[in-house]
Amino acid sequence: MRCFLQGAGEPVALPDGVAVLLGRGPLTGVTDRKCSRRQVEIVANYAERTARVTQVGPGGAGREPHVGGAGGAGPGGLGHAAARAAPLAGQRALPARAAFRGAPRDPLPTPQKTPPLPRAPPGPRAPPSGSAWHRHGPLLVFAAPGLRPSAQIAGFDLDGTLIGTKSGKVFPTGPEDWRILYPEIPKKLKQLHSDGYKIVVFTNQLGLARGRLRPADFQAKVEAVGQRLGVPLQVLVATGPGIYRKPVLGMWEHLCEQANEGLAVSVEKSFYVGDAAGRPPNWAPGRKKKDFSCSDRLFALNAGLRFHTPEEFFLGWGPAAFALPAFDPRALDPAAPLWDPPEAALVSPRPEVLVAVGFPGAGKTTFLRRHLLPAGYVHVNRDTLGSWQRCVAACQAALAQGRSVAVDNTNPDPESRQRYVACARAAGTPCRCLLFTASLQQAQHNNRFREMTESGHVPVSDVVLLSYKRRFVAPEEAEGFAQVLRVPFVPHFADPQRRRLFCQFSQG
Template structure:
């Protein structure tokens, strides 16, 4: 029989002196206002409508705000009405601004604390809690926030890893926009995702999310909002999950293996991962436009390449969650797994000469000069060191006067940039050869990405510079005044075995 009550109020968990009275059958709006003390901009002024029924000792709570609310660790579905009892805890925004529901009896006897009810938002499995799935977990920061890790409570090490991308795989934007407008702009991508993940959990898989989020950087406000978003997603799924978030273009960003390496080497409780029992699901799969009716081209292929780098089975979200058939995809034109084993051509000459190098950043041009030409007595002239082409031309003139052979280690992509030095050599009656790096544009981008990951002292070369070189490139011709044009291949050299292993992985996202 229901307990007859005369008083009902919400008591702030953090400040027990703060109370919000709920009169009998009169709706009270709970939100961002002076009465609640909530100033959180993610909470609207009318976030929850609470109506007390003193006769039956229950409070009807209707969700109105855009940000998810919660009760007893569960996310409340938006636009739904829930019946709460004495002792339940309302989270005005999921995980924040907690208030206990309190009924005080007209009796002088101390009221028994009520057991918190099991909400019907989610179906829980036996490996979470018999009563609730709590939203608590642990956050970690690696390498100055280049990698963030969230580990939910009860997320235990397993040999089988069920790994997923996040955006476009587990969630999508609620607004329909390509990128989320705010931390609350998300919904589950498919309705059966919670059930699928719970089944995997019951079958002794560890659920892990890997996501690239370079937009976070060191923006504290964005970072705080995103952490709240992750916690809300895990609470919605009600499955213990570990989340890896790459916040910059470092070794941790997919398709590079950094996040996976941290998982297997440090964040799986010394339990060896069984690759054959593990898999990865992601939407960046390299599918072309109209891979399904009216579907856009995938924004990249990094998820497929991430799995390929690690030797994991790969599925698209449609293949895994909807049992759809696989569709064709386009692989990158440069495959680092099959870099040809080449040798440098014979380059020696007894005569004084000028060599003009032609090659983009990352083509191996500078390494070739230092390893093959400088030991033979060539003087290196470089704009990187001198600053302007005029200074390079002046140094070239001086070296020729001293009877020295010279190599011009600039990119020299077009005829005009090369002609400046050809004219100096011709004026001094010195032969001029052109050494052209055969490294493709895609391999040069790969090489630059590799250097960024392995050499912190290396100055990053942006895509703008590489694309500008490609756009302005003019193939060298004998008619420019060269005595010979020599093709020079890129030959990678490694100081460490792990560097060679990394180099032979896909590092570019598209």
């Protein structure tokens, strides 16, 4: 039995228990711009032969729509009764309806009202309780019928590992544009299942959060892939950035801690297969393109799992060359000297100006707050004051009061630094420079870590980091500095859990 929403456009499939979001567009034929592209959510229940319709667009997001009344999108729009009550075949006045095919054509029972849905984190809505799909914030989890827990996990990426595109294009052209990547895959997975492994797919699908991929289409695709493979799959889907997105271990940790029915996972007996392996151009005959990233290999490395590429695992090819990222967060030494030269005094006994230089995310603010502000230095920060002119004025005011100043800006070039050198010279005080030596890759890692652990923090884009890199000129004493101290990034964490997260590769 199947269910389709029928209206002005083409019939829209309503899979059993899967939330389908509809609104203005060619699928529905609705053109009224008062109607959102994500106006209503429809969940079909094949067992009861009913459909629950919830308005999520303008006019009362998260409320069960009023059947037959005036709606926020106006008559004829999805915000009106036309699509809010669309699944009711018995509502003759409505231009859209749902038909269950493959079952007797007796009238459908009227759906019962449901309480308002709670406002959820960004990501696709979870199907109702009892469904194979469940959501945990930005993590979407599928468990096929017959799935059993196991200490042995056979982990796989999805796109480029288990499936490819029929069209031959890098990205699928639609929900039906997929095929099993290699003929050997179903037999291999069935053997793993027979050997007691649980087959688990870990996949990044940022398109779900960005609206480029319809949740219902993706969920139906996953279930179809599982049926074609012929084994029960567990599928964990990172729908957005953050701790669940590979190579960070949020999905793996969720599996081990919450999604294996309490059975401990053996890392030694488990493995992971993925195509994002950091392989260079021409890594094999006929394979001219390099891997788009190294995220799958790093995911396995973070988890301590054995790693294979699809060609190695399914086709028996030999290992290919690969390259890991230049920055390895595990290599940082928490016992390293905090500045260089280490014999230099960090805090001055008399008033001075300290000018910090470094990437956003290089550790400047943390270092100054930990070591300089407790010694009485005035913190001059452009993030707080808003402009370099205000920073210069604050520096001048502090020096006039006989206080030392720590300038917490990126200050990439001599022009930006000279403003504070001039302040110190005018006040008759020395000016020193703290050069924070974190690389671009280190700064990117630190900013991703900050986004994952600090709520409300404004993300620092790569555009900003690359702009700093282009402008950067290494500071020298000839600019007017009495001394230039180099400050490496030395991690310091009181919380072991935060330390573990920091030491994971976070970008492929």
